[in-house]
Amino acid sequence: MYIYSGASQPEESSHVDDQEKYEQFMARIEAGEKIEADDWMPDDYRQALIKLISMHGISEIMGALPEKEWVPKAPTLKRKLGIMAKVQDEMGHGQLLLRVAEDLMRPYGKTRGDLMDDLLSGDLKFHNVFHMPTKTWADAGMVGWLVDGAAIISQTNMLDASYGPYQRALQRICQEEVFHAQHGEAIIMALAEGTEHQRQILQESLNRWWSALLMFFGPKSADTTGSSKQDIMIKYRIRKSSNEELRQAFLDKYLPRVFSLGLTVPDETAHYDEEKGEWVYQQPDWNEFKQIIKNKGPRSKERLRLREVAYENNRWVRQALTSEAVGS
């Protein structure tokens, strides 16, 4: 999942269109039934889904950019094949999700082109981790291992989402994510067991990514950044757990592995509190987080610029594809 609970306020539906329909709808999702694209749904449900899924989809696509920096540079033939397959999958996830979002946007007359415009104008946000720089090959491994690792945790949390088309897309995405995490882990293991230089770029990479990874799941509560969408997501059975629960699951799964590789995290206070049964860690700078997702992160401008150049540069191709045939 690539959405923040709390970046902006979802527009409240002004009224419940039809109380009876609404009650039937709630009864269906509470019974575990799936809602399909053509079914009746409340406005705020549709809007929350559009926001969630378009952000998820566009993040898959923007997420290909930091990794793609290393695709042509991958150091062996095997790694070249592995990272090509991985980034291709991410583009595929983007494609799959944008189609789901497009169906939801149809009643509003919006299309994929509008999403691209929204991305370039800054109205459509993409995930904080993809605003970060990748400086060495270790970052390519770190993205696969821990960013995809974090994605698996938040996406599996929605595997039972009430909206059928999204839920089915996630089933497929999660299957592929498992391979991504393995791909990332293999790169990391080679570095961890490698030369001094390799271990050094690995540790530096983890230091660089640590706070972005903590931010991945969004702030603990609305107080941190102003508002929260966690509640509506849970009410409508789109997700199950809170941001903090997901972050704890992530720390629980990965910190022991990090330490067993002889790596450290740039937070000396990080430890497991047996009594409370949770990980204690220093909060990342949530003001910085707010800046990052406003496209004021370290690489936000460059990544958007890449998309913009590609978009402008290929305009003639899109025009050609939509034109009437002029004969050959």
Add this chain to the structure above:
Amino acid sequence: MMPVETAEEAKKDATYLKALKDLIYQCADDDFIISFRGSEWLGLAPHIEEDVAFSSITQNTMGHAVMFYSLLEELGEGKADALAHERQPDERRNAVYLEKKNGEGSYLGEPYYDWALTVVRNFLYETFKKVKLKAITNSSYQPLANVAEKVLMEQPYHLSHWRIWVEQLLASTEDARSRLEERLEEAWYAFGDVLELGQYATEMEHFQLMIGEDELKELWLEEVKTTIKDLPNGTPKKQLGSGREGEHTADFDQALEVLSEVYVSDENAIW
């Protein structure tokens, strides 16, 4: 000529071995460099569906390069990874036309890549690859013939992907058509060395490793004509040089620098 079943057998005849290795280097290096150029496009294609399809082709093509490098490894040329990452430009046998940059700028910033070049280049190359590999399925070197069979199981999809692009763009706007035609003109000045078999062409034919150059060219042109009716006159020249002879351009230096950047950053590393 009797089929040669193994690398050990091939090594018994020095002339045979030389011609064989040169042919495999051409196949491996062509696929390697065109796949590299494809990988620079990742995330920048005209639309998302194309990004997914193109990167799948790029990935398969890199897989083909790996199969060819592995054949060379069996023939005692060294590790496949070293062959891909360490060889100097004058040792590389890929055609010069295939190493040409995708356009101005870099894949890391301000990539003014030209889709018309990519469509024309890939269509012409995949057509050539199909003809060449078909001929190689009858090669006297069995391990190579087997790889050709395997590659031909997925390569037709690549060719048809680019053929559809050529057809669609030629039949669309004036702008698209003239962009494509310009790149075709250019190809007619530079595609020539793709169609060559290098200094051992005669031996390749003699040992039944491969058909002759003239036949290869003819078959290629015939096949291209089934898709594009109005081709430039004559057959392509090789004004950028001949990669089959180890000649390469500054564009190739850029490619090598990028693709081996991490590989050379730590000589003792296992990645």
